[in-house]
Amino acid sequence: AxxxxxxxxEISVVEKEDVTLDCVYETRDTTYYLFWYKQPPSGELxxxxxxxxxxxxxxxxxxxxWNFQKSTSSFNFTITASQVVDSAVxxxxxxxxxxxxxxxxxxxxxxxxxxx
Amino acid sequence: xxxxxxxxxxxxxxMTNKKSLKCEQxxxxxxxxxxxxxxxxxxxxxxxxxxxxxxxNESVPSRFSPECPNSSLLNLxxxxxxxxxxxxxxxxxxxxxxxxxxxxxxxxxxxxxxx
Numbered sequence: 001a002x003x004x005x006x007x008x009x010e011i012s013v014v015e016k017e018d019v020t021l022d023c024v025y026e027t028r029d030t031t032y033y034l035f036w037y038k039q040p041p042s043g044e045l046x047x048x049x050x051x052x053x054x055x056x057x058x059x060x061x062x063x064x065x066w067n068f069q070k071s072t073s074s075f076n077f078t079i080t081a082s083q084v085v086d087s088a089v090x091x092x093x094x095x096x097x098x099x100x101x102x103x104x105x106x107x108x109x110x111x112x113x114x115x116x
Numbered sequence: 117x118x119x120x121x122x123x124x125x126x127x128x129x130x131m132t133n134k135k136s137l138k139c140e141q142x143x144x145x146x147x148x149x150x151x152x153x154x155x156x157x158x159x160x161x162x163x164x165x166x167x168x169x170x171x172x173n174e175s176v177p178s179r180f181s182p183e184c185p186n187s188s189l190l191n192l193x194x195x196x197x198x199x200x201x202x203x204x205x206x207x208x209x210x211x212x213x214x215x216x217x218x219x220x221x222x223x224x225x226x227x228x229x230x231x
Contacts, residue, residue: 035219043204045159045222091158100212101147101166102220106158 002027002094006107013082014115021077021110023092029053034068034075035093035104045091051075082114120223122207128229131197137226139190139207146212148190149220150182153204165190166212197230204228 003026013019025034036048049059051068059066063080079086092107120141129135139148147166151159164172165184179201181193190207204227210220 037222043206043225043227045206045208047219047221050219098164099166099171101149101164101171102210103161103164103172104159104220106160109156109158 002029002096002105004092004094004105004107006090006092006110008110009108010111010113012113012115015084016081018078018080019082019112019114021079021090021092021112023075023077023107025073025075025092025094027094027096029096033095035095036066036075036077037091037093037106039089039091039109041088048077048090079112084114084116087112087114120207120209120221122205122223122226124226125224126227126229128231129194129197130231131199133197134193134195136194137192137205137207137228139192139223140188141209141221142188143209143221144187144211145209145221146187147210148184149208149210150190150192151206151208151222153206153225155203159206163192194228197228199230202229 005024007022032053034051037045038048039045049066056068056070065078067076089109089111091109093104096103123138149164150162152162153159161174162176163182168184179196183191204225206225207223208220211218
């Protein structure tokens, strides 16, 4: 069974601090994709990053960086120099392909609040 | 155009009402999805349409009735809902292939309140 665990329910930091959101996953698939989505109060799920199971290279995109480690089944997300606009709920998700369609299993989400 | 458009954005309905949620995309995606998200919970998959045919129904009660009239449109018909059905309903679309290398695109959702 697919499972994603985000142990941090809520995180609150002061602007400009660095913050790391944890994600641990379980799957029996040998090939899989992991995702991070951001959900602002407006409700839309905004895609941030996709990582496949064959690529353990860490990635940096501006203030965002991701650390994927298959050995610990983790896919953590770090925001450097956080800003108030980063406040949102962040979801880690594991995707399986069923008959060609994508099924996303989400973690419980981490509500991030950046205080000015 | 990488948008998934959902209407209405907000909906309040009584338990005896019939209403429909609509979703539209023009990215040529042949898979479309309905997710339900309760407050402070993650989205949960309800239905998947592949090539305009229902391919996955995650044991959703029959008071929710999906419809895919064409490759760009997805509807969710609501009838005799309960207050506990109040939630954010998210539509998504994606390419349909076994080795999909792109993500699913989500709409902004419809916030449904059942009174």
